[in-house]
Amino acid sequence: MEDRYQRGLALLDRLDREQGARILAALEEVAPDFARLLVEFAFGDVCARPGLDLKTREIATVAALTALGTAPAQLRVHIKAALNLGCSRTELTEAIMQMAVYAGFPAALNGLAAAKEVFATAKN
Amino acid sequence: MEDRYQRGLALLDRLDREQGARILAALEEVAPDFARLLVEFAFGDVCARPGLDLKTREIATVAALTALGTAPAQLRVHIKAALNLGCSRTELTEAIMQMAVYAGFPAALNGLAAAKEVFATAKN
Amino acid sequence: MEDRYQRGLALLDRLDREQGARILAALEEVAPDFARLLVEFAFGDVCARPGLDLKTREIATVAALTALGTAPAQLRVHIKAALNLGCSRTELTEAIMQMAVYAGFPAALNGLAAAKEVFATAKN
Amino acid sequence: MEDRYQRGLALLDRLDREQGARILAALEEVAPDFARLLVEFAFGDVCARPGLDLKTREIATVAALTALGTAPAQLRVHIKAALNLGCSRTELTEAIMQMAVYAGFPAALNGLAAAKEVFATAKN
Amino acid sequence: MEDRYQRGLALLDRLDREQGARILAALEEVAPDFARLLVEFAFGDVCARPGLDLKTREIATVAALTALGTAPAQLRVHIKAALNLGCSRTELTEAIMQMAVYAGFPAALNGLAAAKEVFATAKN
Amino acid sequence: MEDRYQRGLALLDRLDREQGARILAALEEVAPDFARLLVEFAFGDVCARPGLDLKTREIATVAALTALGTAPAQLRVHIKAALNLGCSRTELTEAIMQMAVYAGFPAALNGLAAAKEVFATAKN
Numbered sequence: 001m002e003d004r005y006q007r008g009l010a011l012l013d014r015l016d017r018e019q020g021a022r023i024l025a026a027l028e029e030v031a032p033d034f035a036r037l038l039v040e041f042a043f044g045d046v047c048a049r050p051g052l053d054l055k056t057r058e059i060a061t062v063a064a065l066t067a068l069g070t071a072p073a074q075l076r077v078h079i080k081a082a083l084n085l086g087c088s089r090t091e092l093t094e095a096i097m098q099m100a101v102y103a104g105f106p107a108a109l110n111g112l113a114a115a116k117e118v119f120a121t122a123k124n
Numbered sequence: 125m126e127d128r129y130q131r132g133l134a135l136l137d138r139l140d141r142e143q144g145a146r147i148l149a150a151l152e153e154v155a156p157d158f159a160r161l162l163v164e165f166a167f168g169d170v171c172a173r174p175g176l177d178l179k180t181r182e183i184a185t186v187a188a189l190t191a192l193g194t195a196p197a198q199l200r201v202h203i204k205a206a207l208n209l210g211c212s213r214t215e216l217t218e219a220i221m222q223m224a225v226y227a228g229f230p231a232a233l234n235g236l237a238a239a240k241e242v243f244a245t246a247k248n
Numbered sequence: 249m250e251d252r253y254q255r256g257l258a259l260l261d262r263l264d265r266e267q268g269a270r271i272l273a274a275l276e277e278v279a280p281d282f283a284r285l286l287v288e289f290a291f292g293d294v295c296a297r298p299g300l301d302l303k304t305r306e307i308a309t310v311a312a313l314t315a316l317g318t319a320p321a322q323l324r325v326h327i328k329a330a331l332n333l334g335c336s337r338t339e340l341t342e343a344i345m346q347m348a349v350y351a352g353f354p355a356a357l358n359g360l361a362a363a364k365e366v367f368a369t370a371k372n
Numbered sequence: 373m374e375d376r377y378q379r380g381l382a383l384l385d386r387l388d389r390e391q392g393a394r395i396l397a398a399l400e401e402v403a404p405d406f407a408r409l410l411v412e413f414a415f416g417d418v419c420a421r422p423g424l425d426l427k428t429r430e431i432a433t434v435a436a437l438t439a440l441g442t443a444p445a446q447l448r449v450h451i452k453a454a455l456n457l458g459c460s461r462t463e464l465t466e467a468i469m470q471m472a473v474y475a476g477f478p479a480a481l482n483g484l485a486a487a488k489e490v491f492a493t494a495k496n
Numbered sequence: 497m498e499d500r501y502q503r504g505l506a507l508l509d510r511l512d513r514e515q516g517a518r519i520l521a522a523l524e525e526v527a528p529d530f531a532r533l534l535v536e537f538a539f540g541d542v543c544a545r546p547g548l549d550l551k552t553r554e555i556a557t558v559a560a561l562t563a564l565g566t567a568p569a570q571l572r573v574h575i576k577a578a579l580n581l582g583c584s585r586t587e588l589t590e591a592i593m594q595m596a597v598y599a600g601f602p603a604a605l606n607g608l609a610a611a612k613e614v615f616a617t618a619k620n
Numbered sequence: 621m622e623d624r625y626q627r628g629l630a631l632l633d634r635l636d637r638e639q640g641a642r643i644l645a646a647l648e649e650v651a652p653d654f655a656r657l658l659v660e661f662a663f664g665d666v667c668a669r670p671g672l673d674l675k676t677r678e679i680a681t682v683a684a685l686t687a688l689g690t691a692p693a694q695l696r697v698h699i700k701a702a703l704n705l706g707c708s709r710t711e712l713t714e715a716i717m718q719m720a721v722y723a724g725f726p727a728a729l730n731g732l733a734a735a736k737e738v739f740a741t742a743k744n
Contacts, residue, residue, distance in 0.1 A: 147357070150361070150364075151357075151360065153364065154341060154360050154361075154363055154364040154367065155341045155344075155345060155360050155363075157345075158341075158345050158348075158356070158357075158360060161345075161348070162353060162357075166353050189354065192317075192354075194316075194317030194318060194354070194355065194358075195317065195354035195355070195357075195358060197358075198353075198354040198357065
């Protein structure tokens with residue numbers, strides 16, 4: 001069990017240590033167990049799996065969250081995480097623009113607005 | 125204008141010539157202009173852009189369609205197209221499984237069922 | 249109360265008497281009150297209101313159901329109802345194609361497939 | 373007709389008199405009839421029905437709005453209403469956390485953020 | 497780790513042993529690890545938690561899947577599971593009908609059609 | 621190619637020159653090509669087509685965006701555009717209210733809130 005948590009936390013740190021810590025802290029008061037489930041399952045069990053490289057995983061997540069359009073805060077987190085992993089800004093804007101085809105222009109426009117906001121304070 | 129259509133058709137052929145032809149033929153009777161718009165815009169203008177490699181584009185599409193859960197036929201088309209481009213079955217099932225985190229288990233289960241169906245008749 | 253039900257039923261008959269009767273009959277066994285609520289509220293209270301003509305109301309419904317992509321049976325019912333009210337096939341395919349812009353190509357493609365199916369057996 | 377409105381208003385008052393009044397007042401200027409339809413149909417016709425206890429109805433609503441992710445203001449209203457009916461904070465956070473399984477972690481995280489906000493000013 | 501899997505499997509058996517086994521078997525070929533993650537996380541980690549009784553958890557799930565409208569097969573599974581836990585048919589149809597308010601009539605109509613199908617072969 | 625862009629820009633100007641210019645300017649920094657694709661495809665290729673009058677097109681868009689509930693900023697833009705084309709406030713609130721039937725009350729309430737905000741500063 002420790003392993004799943006440690007593996008998840010290590011991945012979360014690699015994606016974005018600061019944002020990860022903030023998300024877990026925000027859960028502490030309202031649903032502390034959920035912070036653990038998020039680290040263990042989402043990061044430790046699923047995203048840390050081999051078989052698909054981490055950059056492609058993040059691009060897939062950015063595409064999916066752009067298409068869904070219901071989680072703008074999480075979309076910004078994953079755009080930042082993708083940059084941290086070495087994805088280029090162009091790779092991200094291309095994946096977001098492509099969602100105009102699969103989920104419509106409003107979804108893509110909101111995704112690009114999220115990217116613009118993240119890029120404004122990102123170093124790479 | 126010819127260029128956009130030709131570029132889109134060339135990409136569609138590369139993804140899956142047979143399925144592409146079937147989709148365009150199905151539109152012929154009900155909305156012939158839409159077949160042209162699909163080829164020109166979706167494939168010629170957007171998916172054929174440089175800046176993101178085609179395999180990653182298809183994985184992003186498979187992830188997004190899995191997350192949305194509203195277009196199972198198109199999801200199957202893109203799983204097949206991704207295989208045709210050289211994505212491995214594992215890369216695709218990993219991208220789909222990851223959607224359990226971002227869109228829930230039912231979305232991922234339906235995505236895996238689509239993959240299973242496509243894999244059953246695919247050569248690679 | 250009678251008024252709301254009668255007004256709703258009259259509208260449902262005008263949209264498509266046969267399909268309306270079939271939908272209400274299907275509810276009879278599992279949730280009979282819901283048949284009444286559907287007639288009273290959806291048709292009697294809302295769709296029968298003045299202020300927006302009935303043809304535009306049906307086109308708005310066809311557009312919305314195409315965009316949502318979660319209710320293909322109801323989409324076919326409303327495409328048929330719109331034809332019955334005098335909407336042309338072109339008006340309907342244009343409204344559906346437009347959803348490619350606002351909800352993506354898969355939504356529009358599925359909407360056009362629904363239209364094609366309805367048109368195949370419709371008289372106008 | 374009076375009955376439906378009175379029954380709906382009585383239920384709305386029981387859920388949250390203050391928030392209910394605010395919602396109806398906000399509609400007054402832009403769509404006054406809609407305030408009446410909301411009270412009559414949503415509360416008087418549907419939610420006031422016997423056959424499912426009111427606490428379970430509110431938990432079902434909180435779960436559904438968390439899963440949909442498109443109506444954060446209404447989600448907060450129903451979390452507050454559920455508390456007013458005697459649901460515990462734990463029952464609500466459990467229902468919201470469970471949506472991670474059925475609609476993904478972002479939906480659950482946004483639901484928990486809504487709960488946290490409501491809990492901060494709630495008395496029970 | 498064994499514990500999470502065993503706890504999840506015990507819950508799945510209680511919900512519907514036959515359907516549970518069928519779902520896990522269907523995953524075996526395409527994504528065997530996902531069967532384990534489903535049992536461990538969805539059932540072992542989340543749905544088996546104390547703090548909200550199991551019947552209410554199933555009603556919340558039925559409501560959410562009805563509202564989402566993207567997973568009709570899973571909706572039928574959970575309607576059946578809810579019956580197995582002792583929910584009455586009325587409790588389920590009321591929860592589904594209520595979704596007309598929060599997600600629209602098409603969602604509720606499709607949910608009632610799913611319920612009708614499940615009820616036709618259920619013993620209670 | 622010039623034609624598509626010019627036709628799209630002319631339509632965008634007719635819908636709302638000021639908002640159109642602001643949207644295109646916002647894209648300039650993050651994804652300049654997307655501004656062009658938006659004008660060419662969404663406005664030049666699709667919305668400018670004959671076969672459905674422009675007022676009905678805008679009402680269909682307002683209905684669809686209300687139903688989807690994921691793009692409040694774009695919904696406000698299209699409510700404003702519809703007013704600019706000569707749609708009455710009543711036609712718009714009726715189309716939005718009708719979405720309570722097809723996508724639920726929260727979607728309609730959020731759509732009416734968007735309309736109220738636009739109406740507050742609109743001249744017609």
